[in-house]
Amino acid sequence: MTRTYAAFPEQAAAFPIRLRKRGLQACLIRRRDAGAWGIPKGLVDPGDTHEETALNEAWEEAGISGRLLGQPVGTYRYRKWGSKLTVAVFVMEVLHQESRWEESLIRERLWTSLDEAIELLSDHPVAPLLDRVRAWVTEGRYKMG
Secondary structure, three states: OOOOOOOOOEEEEEEEEEEEOOEEEEEEEEEOOOOOOEOOEEEOOOOOOHHHHHHHHHHHHHOEEEEEOOOOOEEEEEEEOOEEEEEEEEEEEEEEEOOOOOOOOOEEEEEEEHHHHHHHOOOOOOHHHHHHHHHHHHOOOOOOO
16 A cells, blocks of 8 residues: 655655664664765655665665564655655664675665664754654564564
């Protein structure tokens, strides 16, 4: 089922997390030639859902797969290609990762604590949604595993 979360053009993103012995970790990505960290995201292709897009982008950009934990935690907007893009953000539980993936030559992946991820994304357009992400994963609104 295709849902509309905001006006076109549409994008969807995954905020990838995993539970480890030392606590919850988040996965951030960045282009190897850039300094700023971000999260996997991309345009929703015709015929695809936001959910499919978030999962596909996580696989293509970070080499990770898993499942989305419910509905989007919200949306954010930013400017690119002369347009204002709207991005639906999903929390994703990571169940598998590859050491090499489709974009591994141009992107790097960083696993870090949720607190450090929030700090590294403080200037990113997703920053206003990160309190919702923290609440989502720390208040037990989902069951991992």
